Amino acid sequence: MTARPTQPAGQSRTRMVGLLWQAWLPLAAAVAIWFWSSGSQSYFFPPLSRVLEETWRIWFAGGGILRDIVPSFVRLITGFALALVLGVALGTILGINRTLEVAMRPVTEALRAIPGAALLPIAMMFLASGETMKLSMIAFISTWPILLNTIEGVRSVDPTLRLVMASFRLSPWYRFRYVFLPAAAPQIMAGARISFAVSVAVMVIVEMFGTPGGMGYFIRHAQQTFQVVPMWTGILMLGLFGYALNVLFRLIERRVLRWHYAMAAHSEGGNQ
Amino acid sequence: MRLDSAPWTLTLQVAATGLALAAWFLFARTGLADKADMPGPVETLSALWELWKTAGYWQAVGGTVRAWALGLLLSIAIGVPVGLLIGRSRRSFESTRFMIDFLRTIPSLALVPLALLLFGQSLTMVIVVCCLATVWPLLIQSIYAGQHADHYLHTVARSFRLSRWHRIAYVLAPEALAFIWPGLRIAATASLLVTIGAELVGAVRGTLGFNLLEAQAFNQPAFLFAYVLTSCALGLMINGGLLLLQRRLLWWHPAWRGG
Numbered sequence: 320m321t322a323r324p325t326q327p328a329g330q331s332r333t334r335m336v337g338l339l340w341q342a343w344l345p346l347a348a349a350v351a352i353w354f355w356s357s358g359s360q361s362y363f364f365p366p367l368s369r370v371l372e373e374t375w376r377i378w379f380a381g382g383g384i385l386r387d388i389v390p391s392f393v394r395l396i397t398g399f400a401l402a403l404v405l406g407v408a409l410g411t412i413l414g415i416n417r418t419l420e421v422a423m424r425p426v427t428e429a430l431r432a433i434p435g436a437a438l439l440p441i442a443m444m445f446l447a448s449g450e451t452m453k454l455s456m457i458a459f460i461s462t463w464p465i466l467l468n469t470i471e472g473v474r475s476v477d478p479t480l481r482l483v484m485a486s487f488r489l490s491p492w493y494r495f496r497y498v499f500l501p502a503a504a505p506q507i508m509a510g511a512r513i514s515f516a517v518s519v520a521v522m523v524i525v526e527m528f529g530t531p532g533g534m535g536y537f538i539r540h541a542q543q544t545f546q547v548v549p550m551w552t553g554i555l556m557l558g559l560f561g562y563a564l565n566v567l568f569r570l571i572e573r574r575v576l577r578w579h580y581a582m583a584a585h586s587e588g589g590n591q
Numbered sequence: 592m593r594l595d596s597a598p599w600t601l602t603l604q605v606a607a608t609g610l611a612l613a614a615w616f617l618f619a620r621t622g623l624a625d626k627a628d629m630p631g632p633v634e635t636l637s638a639l640w641e642l643w644k645t646a647g648y649w650q651a652v653g654g655t656v657r658a659w660a661l662g663l664l665l666s667i668a669i670g671v672p673v674g675l676l677i678g679r680s681r682r683s684f685e686s687t688r689f690m691i692d693f694l695r696t697i698p699s700l701a702l703v704p705l706a707l708l709l710f711g712q713s714l715t716m717v718i719v720v721c722c723l724a725t726v727w728p729l730l731i732q733s734i735y736a737g738q739h740a741d742h743y744l745h746t747v748a749r750s751f752r753l754s755r756w757h758r759i760a761y762v763l764a765p766e767a768l769a770f771i772w773p774g775l776r777i778a779a780t781a782s783l784l785v786t787i788g789a790e791l792v793g794a795v796r797g798t799l800g801f802n803l804l805e806a807q808a809f810n811q812p813a814f815l816f817a818y819v820l821t822s823c824a825l826g827l828m829i830n831g832g833l834l835l836l837q838r839r840l841l842w843w844h845p846a847w848r849g850g
Contacts, residue, residue, distance in 0.1 A: 337685060340682065340686055341686065341689045343686060344686045344687060344690055345690050345693070348690070363705075363708055363709060418603065421600055421603055422604055422606065422607040424604060425604050425607065426607060426608060429823055429827065430823075431826075432823050432824075432825075432826030432830055433819065433822060433826055434783040434784040434786075434787045434788075434822050434823075434825070435784050436784050436785075436787040436791055436800070437787050437799070437800075437803060437818070437819050437822040437823075438819065439791060439803075440791075440803045440804060440806065440807035440815055441807075441815060441816070441819060443807065444628075444807060444812060444815070513777070517781075517784070520698050520699070520700055520724075520784065520785070520788070522698075523698045523700045523701050524700050524788045524791070524792065527700070527703075527792055528791075528792075534701075535700075535701065538701055538704050539704055539792070541704070542704030542705070542707060542708060543704075547708070550704055550705065550708075551705075553701075554697070554701055554702065554705065557697065557698065557701045558693065558694075558696065561696035561697055561698060562692070562693050562696045564696070565696045
């Protein structure tokens with residue numbers, strides 16, 4: 320961590336006030352739900368206190384985190400990483416080679432237009448319902464947003480830069496590593512953000528259909544056996560999981576694109 | 592120069608599509624595909640032709656399209672006005688910021704089991720889940736639209752003494768639309784994925800999702816591929832329709848003027 324310069328008192332106070340403004344509604348909602356559901360006899364909406372108790376029992380004390388959340392996380396990250404590598408590699412090739420990109424456009428447009436969930440039965444037919452199926456589904460469906468954005472990003476490289484690279488006779492790897500990849504990075508990140516959300520959705524649905532294990536399986540299984548309280552705990556944990564992932568993604572994005580923000584701030588005359 | 596000519600582009604694209612189909616054709620004959628009974632393009636198309644003659648097929652297409660459209664309309668009806676209102680005031684934006692951030696990261700397909708308990712295996716269930724997924728991008732873009740409403744533009748409109756209707760039609764609406772459009776594009780594509788996903792998980796009769804499951808269960812791979820082709824066509828039509836709309840509605844916007 321870098322040391323932050325100490326802030327004047329006024330600034331930290333406005334930050335506190337901002338935080339309070341952000342916090343009051345979620346807190347009020349939580350309190351309202353707590354009281355509203357406390358006497359609930361409804362089968363579908365159990366009291367919040369019971370959901371929280373069960374959450375503790377199943378996910379924390381009972382080891383549910385290790386049993387279901389960690390495998391889900393590994394699956395998600397592996398599938399997404401595959402999509403990232405595939406999308407950036409293919410996207411760079413298509414972005415550099417305009418003729419190829421134009422020729423392949425009907426194919427890429429068609430593949431991209433398939434709503435991913437529809438591929439699930441086919442994937443299950445070919446790859447059964449194990450880990451291979453889950454990973455390939457996540458990877459295949461999340462490749463498209465990254466691929467399309469990489470094409471756009473690579474194509475936006477300054478033509479002069481291409482001439483410079485050619486006259487310096489840079490090797491293909493150097494061109495990719497030091498010119499195309501950084502130039503396309505902001506676009507790739509924008510695609511990756513969409514892809515990541517898609518990955519989470521696909522992860523949930525393949526787990527619901529696949530072999531036991533993972534949060535998707537837990538929630539669906541709980542519903543099918545009419546264990547409503549465990550189902551709610553699963554939804555709650557998946558919500559927390561999704562939020563944590565989002566925060567993680569934002570941190571990584573900020574780290575990866577730090578130079579880009581600095582450049583943008585610089586060219587706009589600010590001092591970051 | 593020659594690259595940009597239309598006939599040349601078309602030749603290339605037809606050739607590439609032909610190659611892809613040929614690859615599919617050949618792949619379906621190899622041992623790898625045979626094990627899983629993968630149909631080639633010819634079998635798939637003839638299965639599609641068979642299906643076109645059945646009522647069940649069109650019913651399924653109709654069910655899915657209806658759920659998709661209603662889910663999307665519902666999320667527009669909720670997301671846009673609420674987003675604009677939230678965006679108008681700094682206080683309301685800050686108050687709802689965390690809530691929206693948290694709620695939108697819950698994968699909506701995870702709510703299918705809950706929706707199934709509440710609404711049963713019905714189109715209503717699919718519509719609710721679809722709306723839960725698509726309302727967020729629309730809401731967030733509408734918040735931006737509310738925040739960035741250009742003050743000068745309104746002053747100009749007022750000094751020209753535009754009537755209220757003209758102000759809405761020629762100043763407010765186009766400006767808001769330009770902000771909301773990216774959200775709508777994301778929502779429209781995502782909602783098809785979520786709609787079919789919810790149909791699969793819920794096994795809702797009279798939808799593409801159900802027919803896909805059925806084709807898989809009865810081991811009819813040609814029908815299965817035909818249904819996937821159908822859903823791909825739906826996806827293409829949605830993308831194409833959005834592009835057409837974008838050209839008609841947002842031709843004036845600098846970001847899209849070129850395309």
